[in-house]
Amino acid sequence: MRRRVTTSVLSIAIFFLLAASFSLHVFRHLLPSDNAINSRTLTEPVGRLRNYAVGEAAVSVLRVLRSPPRHRPPTTESVLLLDWEVLLLPSPNTSTAGSGGPLSCVFHTGATSPARPAGPVAFLCSLPNSLRRFRPFYTPRLSGPSSNAYRWEGQEDPPREMLRSTQLAYESVSTVDDVIVFVKGVNRRRDRDLPPSSLRCVFSPASCGAAIATTSVTSSAQEAFRCAHPPAAEVSSIGPVRVSISTGPEEAPIPTLADYHRPRGPARGGRLSICACTMVFNAAKFLPEWVVYHAAIGVERFFLYDNGSEDELESVVSGLGSQGFDVTTRFWPWPKTQEAGFSHCAVVNRDECEWMAFIDVDEFMYSMDWDDSDRPNRSMMGSLVAVGPEVGQISIRCLEFGPSGHRAHPPGGVTQGYTCRRRNEERHKSLLRLDAVAFSLVNSVHHFELREGFQTKQVEVGEARLNHYKYQAWKEFKAKFRRRVSAYVVDWKEPMNLASKDRPPGLGSDPIEPKGWTDMFCEVNDTRLRDATRRWFTEVMLDGAERMAWDS
DSSP: OHHHHHHHHHHHHHHHHHHHHHHHHHTGGGSOOTTOBSOOOTTSOGGGOOOOOSSSSOOOOOOBOOOOOTTSOOOOEEEEOGGGEEEEEOOTTOOOTTOOSOOEEEOTTSOEEEOEEETTTEEEEEOOGGGTTSSSOBOOEEEOSSTTSOOOTTTTSOOOBOEETTBEEEEEEEOSSOEEEEEESSSOSTTOOOOGGGOEEEEEESSSSOOOEEEEEEEEETTEEEEOOOOHHHHTTSSOEEEEEESSTTSOOOOBOOEEOOOOOOOOSOOEEEEEEEEESSOGGGHHHHHHHHHHTTOOEEEEEESSOOSSHHHHHHHHHHTTOOEEEEEOOOTTOHHHHHHHHHHHTTTTEEEEEEOOTTEEEEOGGGTTOSSOOTHHHHHHTOOOTTEEEEEEEEEEBOOTTOSSOOTTOHHHHOOEEOSSOEEEEEEEEGGGBOTTOOBOSSOBOBOTTOEEEEEOTTTOEEEEOOSOOHHHHHGGGGOOOOTTSOOTTSOSOTTOTTSOTTOTTSOOOOTTGGGTTOSEEOOHHHHHHHHHHEEEOTTSOEEETTOO
């Protein structure tokens, strides 16, 4: 009997040993390399640091993959965004020319997913379901039908781990006086910013090498951090440099994609009077109407922060440029960064524009003083900013329009089709004097904090207003469920803050068309802007047909 028990125990032990050996063999690609280290210090290169956070919460960990050898150029990098989207950023020496067809993201296990162009130099693909349960997540390579379409630089090395959008230094701007770094994962709670004295800016070569300089942080607010420049002698001769933030003497810098550039001198020449800045996602078909209208009433230049659009944005912008409109785009794929984007827009364009209108592409500025005008003129917006030097910001109230009976995008555009609105004013947006912005760059999307000595002028709806075409035909409105771009506004699909004014009343958290949607939010019939734009922008074709000036 004892011999039989001993034999059974031995058999079970052998079985588990064989099973463990087999598991190690099958999943060996998921284990860290032998030279992975167990700590990170400020002496390590920022380019080598990687975020191993599990889930979308930002979690600090202490493991780092082996960096590429010093002599190799930077390889393709990737960022895991929300909703399991992978942003692939090929290195500058990568070419996809002659790929011969659609491109794919090829992951280290052999799993693939289609690669979609995102902005001028990036691609998006979905992380395959088969890989979502395993950590870490590795950077895929980009591949096409032709085997020579794209070479994965350093493919003999272990694949690089993806960065995470929840803990990332993603952009920097150099002014004459300082450098501003935009970082996720440091100030994680609204109105609970870490003190500047607890932080340091860390500068390091983009590809490899130890940190070459650290400087003090002079401002910490939301995702914007202001730091002193490093000594020029320490960064001028080592090639591309990146900058990040460290939250303590023993803490590693936040992983970074933020390139550092030495400051340039102030721009020469005069400034434009009024510009407009907005963040867009798949808004190409709405853009011509918004640009043509606002250019006619006085906006001289438009800045679009492209939040990863996958529509025809670039071709639409190119078409507007060929018609004489001054429209520029900046690729800004980072999720939940609208406040940071607006801070960036305010600081980089300070020498170009005196006033900046921060409004969305579904918002149209209008004054009742223009009711009787036969045609628009560029002095219209100028009349709104004709204020004293103490006014740093003009706050304009919004009126929210509903679907107005439409089940699809109305012919002629939003100003022509959506004419029924809610009675009460909701929210506001601002015209900002860029010289008046507070040093911290703090904003709530709707308005900015101002420097001492400046004040905000509140404009009554009877003087000027924003027509906000917020609740459009269901197909258009549903697209907004994919994500919200403000860092401090919960996505509609999340069952939180259900009473927030940012949510459509009665909609809940599911993208399911409510009964009677086409007639919702209709309390006042308001055709003021529709009537004015018909007078101003209706064109008669050779065959006698009419169309709006923005119709293609």
